[in-house]
Amino acid sequence: MIKFIKYPQKLFIKTRQQFFQLMVNNYYKSQGSDWLNNPSILCASPLSSSHLKNCHVVESREKMLEHLPKGATVAEVGTQYGHFAEKIVSVTKPQKFHIIDIDLSLLKRELNQGNKKLLQEKISDNKIEIHEGDSSSILKNFPDSYFDWIYIDGDHSYEGVKKDINEGFNKVKEDGLLIFNDYTIWSVAEMIPYGIPRAVNEFCIANDWEIIFFALDSWGGYHDVAIKRMNVEKLG
Numbered sequence: 001m002i003k004f005i006k007y008p009q010k011l012f013i014k015t016r017q018q019f020f021q022l023m024v025n026n027y028y029k030s031q032g033s034d035w036l037n038n039p040s041i042l043c044a045s046p047l048s049s050s051h052l053k054n055c056h057v058v059e060s061r062e063k064m065l066e067h068l069p070k071g072a073t074v075a076e077v078g079t080q081y082g083h084f085a086e087k088i089v090s091v092t093k094p095q096k097f098h099i100i101d102i103d104l105s106l107l108k109r110e111l112n113q114g115n116k117k118l119l120q121e122k123i124s125d126n127k128i129e130i131h132e133g134d135s136s137s138i139l140k141n142f143p144d145s146y147f148d149w150i151y152i153d154g155d156h157s158y159e160g161v162k163k164d165i166n167e168g169f170n171k172v173k174e175d176g177l178l179i180f181n182d183y184t185i186w187s188v189a190e191m192i193p194y195g196i197p198r199a200v201n202e203f204c205i206a207n208d209w210e211i212i213f214f215a216l217d218s219w220g221g222y223h224d225v226a227i228k229r230m231n232v233e234k235l236g
């Protein structure tokens with residue numbers, strides 16, 4: 001034990017292993033090896049090559065922004081401090097940008113402190129509209145085929161992502177994109193399962209959507225994926 005306290009990283013890894021083992025054992029006891037229905041490990045159904053044949057792998061989500069259409073109508077679901085929103089604005093220069101978050105207090109604080117000057121400028125020019133509330137309820141109010149792309153980084157649970165997909169997919173144009181941050185089944189920072197891969201893969205398989213960007217994240221494996229309808233030319 002003393003040894004572990006001297007080496008907090010070792011203690012962290014050991015605790016994580018024990019926690020994981022406990023979850024697995026408990027699940028085995030009750031459900032056997034039915035992994036797809038394990039609520040602790042939200043594994044995803046595997047995609048096939050048809051879902052990946054046009055996929056470009058890029059080094060970061062910032063790099064992915066360079067490939068996205070410029071001057072477009074876009075949304076970010078889940079903005080928090082507005083860090084990535086500012087990158088979206090500076091790289092893709094949307095003609096209209098809808099920022100959606102269930103709690104805008106952190107963004108408002110950043111704006112009040114003068115830390116997000118570009119966002120403030122675009123809000124004043126009516127190029128950015130901010131919406132406070134649950135993302136799926138807010139997305140529902142937009143007309144169909146309104147957005148060129150929607151960046152989704154809000155509720156990371158399987159049910160939450162599914163709700164955003166179900167409201168979002170008809171709100172993007174025929175050649176529009178749904179883009180998801182945190183395409184990982186496990187958050188290493190929070191030690192909780194994430195539902196993004198399960199919800200995204202399930203949707204792509206059931207509806208013939210394909211992954212066109214996979215953007216790596218070297219910090220914690222919080223990768224991004226961008227999906228679009230199959231057999232539709234992607235936006236230029």
Ligand SMILES: C[S@@+](CC[C@H](N)C(=O)[O-])C[C@H]1O[C@@H](n2cnc3c(N)ncnc32)[C@H](O)[C@@H]1O
Nearest residue numbers: 078079080083084101102103134135153154155
């Ligand atoms: C990880 S943060 C977003 C970070 C931001 N996209 C970035 O990269 O800078 C997740 C945000 O989603 C918001 N959120 C969580 N559940 C939501 C929901 N159901 N509807 C809208 N926003 C939600 C949280 O309030 C939080 O600000």
